[in-house]
Amino acid sequence: MPRRCWRTPPSSGCPGRRCWAASAWESWWRCCCACCAGEPVSRVVVTAFFASAALAIHAAVNARLLRRPPALVPPTSSQAQRRLSVLLPVRDEAQRVSPCVSALLASRGVDFELLVLDDGSRDGTAEVVRHAAGDDRRVRVLEGQPLPRGWLGKPHACQQLAEAAGGDVLLFVDADVVVAPDGLARTVALLDGAGLDLVSPYPRQLVATAAERLLQPLLQWSWLTFLPLRLAERSRSPSLCAANGQLLACHATAYRAAGGHAAVRGEIVEDVALARRFKAHGYRATVADGTDVATCRMYQDWPELRDGYTKSLWAAFGSTGGAVGVTALLTWLYVLPPAAAVTGVLQRRPSLAVTGTAGYLAGVAGRMVAAYRTGGRLLDSPAHPVSVAALAWLTLRSLRHHRAGTATWKGRVIA
Known part of the structure; x- marks a missing residue:
């Protein structure tokens, strides 16, 4: 029997129909209860949300200190x-x-x-x-x-x-x-x-x-x-x-x-x-x-960009193990939450949908901070999970070409 969460859901304070804020907060509370009850997916997504939020705050601090x-x-x-x-x-x-x-x-x-x-x-x-x-x-x-x-x-x-x-x-x-x-x-x-x-x-x-x-x-x-x-x-x-x-x-x-x-x-x-x-x-x-x-x-175009990242991403994280580890970390932080949100909607699991959405928004917030500080395009920030997924694919491609000795740049083999 799952153990009960130590807190009770807050009252909406609204007579009759509950307000949307109270409903969202109750969904969040239910997700926390699911984590307390040991639901693995929710626990992982909640952790990703808190980590993404902390990193977004860190980016904002860095933006001021840069x-x-x-x-x-x-x-x-x-x-x-x-x-x-x-x-x-x-x-x-x-x-x-x-x-x-x-x-x-x-x-x-x-x-x-x-x-x-x-x-x-x-x-x-x-x-x-x-x-x-x-x-x-x-x-x-x-x-x-x-x-x-x-x-x-x-x-x-x-x-x-x-x-x-x-x-x-x-x-x-x-x-x-x-x-x-x-x-x-x-x-x-x-x-x-x-x-x-x-x-x-x-x-x-x-x-x-x-x-x-x-x-x-x-x-x-x-x-x-x-x-x-x-x-x-x-x-x-x-x-x-x-x-x-x-x-x-x-x-x-x-x-x-x-x-x-x-x-x-x-x-x-x-x-x-x-x-x-x-x-x-x-x-x-x-x-x-x-x-x-x-x-x-x-x-200037996709082939040039693809080949440019292919030649260097395998080395950007210090080692093959580092590249794989960072790729897994970024996928967990920025790709898993929106995937969980979609899954929660399709499976009618409000707690998972709300938590996944919160994690997605935290990641987008960090991307927007960087875009604002560096003259980037704010409107591209919502595509952040797609960006990270593309980076993960390019990193794996870079590792593959490095191991095969087929990485080249401007006519020279660099593997």
Whole structure:
């Protein structure tokens, strides 16, 4: 015989027909009673609701604490004497590199050189860069060396750029990034003003296709939801960090002391690996809000997006076991509740329907917090369970291709 819940359902306080709020609260109470009676499904869904709600609150706290590059102000004398090296690795980027270069050269408020390394492009990328740069003497186009054994392409390109750079501050940028006119200066100001050694202002992610709208917002949502930002910034634990190689600035001395990209030569997710190297050597590294500093559209269509995530998701969680574990966790938190809500409606189980709906809404609330803070699309937030399900599928696909040794990117095998 199931044991009774220790509480009695509250009175609606409404004579005659009960109000909808009282009915909803009684359904919630009945769900709690089902959990007390040991109904496994309800217990799991209730736990997912509380966890999702707590994570949504955590995301809201992070959104308030997230560092932003300061408004552009006249530089101090020490800042005015500092030289910035902007480092742009490119491979087969002829279709998108021109806006990137033009925006960089239009930057104001900072003295910089722009080094572009052509990493064996097959589509004339170097010529497009030279055409965009014109006769600007700040630009140098370098030819990349053959890829050595044990290196992946991007770390090797970035290492060559860093070795050729003469600046006190190194700023790595991807070819699909377009910086604001004051973006470089504000990034350097944040690096200096916050006493950081590495900072990654996360660009606003531009989306157009349905696949992009489903998956790209999960980039900022993930670290806003799960990473305690200020604790991570102060902690020396390498595991507590986030970074984005789309736009990443660091002090040259700290970069070299941490081993540079040579220390992460075989890492798929080299940006996070580099930030971890900084922290392991006692330096401060963090992610910041780059919404009004730069924009980025990573992928142009579904095949490109699918292949991009396939090459990296297996490594994004540290190990195969980590990838499987995180996928299971996200599915439990954000896919199970709406599935339970639908099941509750179809099977006429009000407690399960109400609890599942509450869990779904908690997940959507967290997604909306991230979208609002990072310039995303609020109206896409209700599709959050579909986004997580798509991410889970891509993670499993990535693991499969990694194990088979068939993961490739831009003509190179990276498995």
